[in-house]
Amino acid sequence: MKIKILLYFLTFFFLSSCSIDDTIEMGLPPHDPQLVLECYLEDGKPMRATVLESSNYFDAPTPPLVPDAQVTIAHNGRKLDLTYNPTTEGSPTKLYTHAADEDVQFKAGDFYTIEVTDGRGRKVTGNAKVLPTVPIRSIKWHFDGAGKAMVSATLQDKANTANYYRFMIHRDNIDSGSDVNLVASDELRDGKVITFGTSYTYERGDTLIVSLYHIDKQHYDFFQSVANAKEANGNPFAEPTKILSSVNGGFGIFTTLVVDRKKIVIE
């Protein structure tokens, strides 16, 4: 949070008088690569997954594909195998390694499981439940003296259940890459109105797509843990964080995405 600002300040104060960074040789122990899965099931979209593997930190930055990985998703007693066919989509591109021809059809409460295996005997499993959509209750914006607007959106949390949310804002269209990408739990606001907000970055005439995802704890924990792990690399005050994957047997996430989405024009 704002501790980062402090760190920037410290960096300026203490590091400005010296050449800070030196590249050093660092020997790392051998790493046994593990399967890494990313699979987000979304209503009306094809079943697609990305299966890669982890690498030693100093390995070449090429995508470590796993061509012999087999991906099976089960739902309502039916198993569907996804075919290995690496494809990219969008610009910048998103890589998918496995896909099925079928689109996902969600019903709240539906339960999905996934299994990934490969020729080396590695196996990753996971499960995900379709949560009910939580509607965006209101969206407001407010201008500062310089004519920049901040946007806030609210939702009504359901009481007495642990809920987790993800909030995103895109400009113009959802393929443009999000400006805002936050997660939150209702721990401090159980059953009350929860607000997400932005800084003063928008201008009159901007078209924004506001997305509110109702996510499960596994999704929330994974998102937080990858953020913390990234933060720990380069922050002398941070302790290293273990990745809290939503799958067993490897790294990654298998989840469903239920979203309420609204388009606004800042006026």
Next chain:
Amino acid sequence: MRFFFLLFTFILLLNNISPALAQGTATVSGFVRSADTNEALAGATVAVPTLNIGTFTDAKGFYSFNLPKGNHTIQASYIGFESGSKDITVTGDKLTLNFTLETNSSQLQEVVVEANTLQQKLNDTRMSVERLSTVEAKLLPALFGEVDLVKTLQLKPGVQSGGEGASGLYVRGGGPDQNLVMLDDAVVYNASHLFGFFSVFNPDAVKSVELYKGGFPAQYGGRLSSVLEVDMNKGNYDSLSATGGIGLISSRLTFEGPIVKDKASFLISGRRTYFDIFTRQLNRINEGNKDYNPIPDYYFYDLNTKIYYKLGEKDELSLTGYYGRDFFGFNDSNFSFGFDWGNSIGSLVWSHKFSNRFFASTSLTSTGYRYNVTNSISDFTFKLTSSIQDFTLKTDFDLLLSKGHNLKFGALATKHAFTIGQFNFDAGDNQDMSFNSGNNYKATEFGAYVSDDFRVNPLLSVNYGLRLSAFDSGDKTYTALEPRAAAKYSLSQTMSLKASYASMMQYIHLVSSSGASLPTDVWYPSTSYVKPQRSQQVAAGVSKLFANGKLLFTNEVYYKWMKRQIDFRDGANLFVNDSLENEFLFGEGESYGNEIYLEKIKGRTTGWLGYTLSWSYRQFDEINDGRRFPTRYDRRHDISLVVLHQLSKRISLTGAFVYGTGNAYSLPVARFAFQDVEGRNTSVIPIYSDRNSFRLAAYHRLDLGLVLKLRPKHGEADLTFNLYNTYNRRNPYFVYFSQIESEADDLTLGFEAKQVSLFPSIPSITYNFKF
């Protein structure tokens, strides 16, 4: 309390102590004071060298011991003062003998004390104690020229810093939360400014510090690993004087003088940094420059005050105050961020002498630490506050009995009030969005102790005691007995063996995610779920005087067990969390090592050489898959060499060299690519292996200093030149892995390890004055 009195009675009976003095001995007692300021000198040596009998003065400058009747020469000595010597004839049962010691004319000589001080150190039952005076610290080279007693203590064996430039203390494998830091009897909860780069102790206001690393006397409790006692100057009650210094990043000014001549004195001392003045100017110059990122404001200040009043021959009263704040702020047209933190301390101490053999000190102290974070964006404001506030009533008695017994006993009660993660979000007109969180706790801590310093015979002396501690958090009460023992056996006039045992309890815990001293660290009480920490430490050592008493060699080994150590779950939210206890993890710790210390404190060249070989581990079921791991400050080898040389009456040279095994550190061993829902910005996610399984490169540094005494028309002045990190060693502060990117298209070409170093060779100059 009933237990305490029973115990006290039991010990008296056990030793068959008669109130009458043994035939042929008398009690000699009195105060040792500075001739310049009439200030009591705590820790001064008072001894009869021919009989090898002596003692140290207590915090009030008071001493007392028994002597055979007859003619004797008694000497009193203290660092920075000329020794005093008196010939006496003891005929009656008691004799009062006060010493007033003159300040040494040469600054370097101020650290020179007579050889009998080393002899007394050899003969002292206590072990694992380090004492340092401000005079000594002011001579040594310092980062940015900022003299810091706590950092100077890091040069002693068994004491480590957390990292480059840090003022935290890691004592014998203990964490920075396990140090009991006291300023004139009041606890200091966060003893550092600016993320631990400077300690809160202004050297002009502080007289001396004393650090116990083990063998803790029974009067101390509440922390596992060390006790740091900081004594403030009382002020000059003879004449008005001013002391100050102008340095690179801060200046300080102290006034002291009499309120009622020879009876009452005052001291007021302030210090402030001024780099915010430069950064504001820089921001102003760059106003309108779109490529310029304004630098946030940062400054710290502290203010020390003390009033001392001598009520009569038997009573003294002193009132101490400390207030310090760090402030960090950043503002722009729609954003206002403020972060301030600091301690506020008050201490009222009444000392009373019942007789030459019975002395008491009672104090009422208030101490608090608080941090506030505020952030305002348009109508929205959030505020995060955590604090601890204590009120303590404490009384200590010192009773000199016959047959070589010196009894100390006392009790204390502390009321704690904790505010933990008090978060307030105010949404202005949108009140349905506003909310609060956080917890408040109240608790009471008690302690009662009795100890006996017993000189069994000229060769053997023992100090044994028992502390009863208790903690009531409202939902749970804990009690514990903490036995303490120390013994010294003289093999010869120049060699002694020592051993000690100490059991310690710690009822309040620091919630810190970093292991460093951050202002956002908050204290948390023991509750029914969070049980108190406990440690046991054994130590044994040998001391030997060489070169006609000019050199003292000490070797100590220690082993410390620590139960119910605290850490936190991965990714724990320690700031805004109503269920903070759920983030706690409990484990065990152990540390052990060997400390070698060779010191020379007489002659034109003085100094010390210390070497520590040590190990420090923790084990938590939920961390590292239950395997034990080294602490970040686990340091296999640690060497410090300090040399002070008086070149002439006006010039002294100093040098300090340190070497330490690199800190244990966690680094990722592998990575994976994370595309996330959108896949627009693929991230590299590090995968960490065992905690602290890597070592940073070794740390070593040479600092040089020169003190040039000037000849001003009025008063005294000197210029202090320092060269920190003389040979510009790039010591590692931390290591991280980064991506090598193509300049043309930002594509990742590979990965590399980067080491960040903080301080290169830094020269500094400080002007100090006194008039």
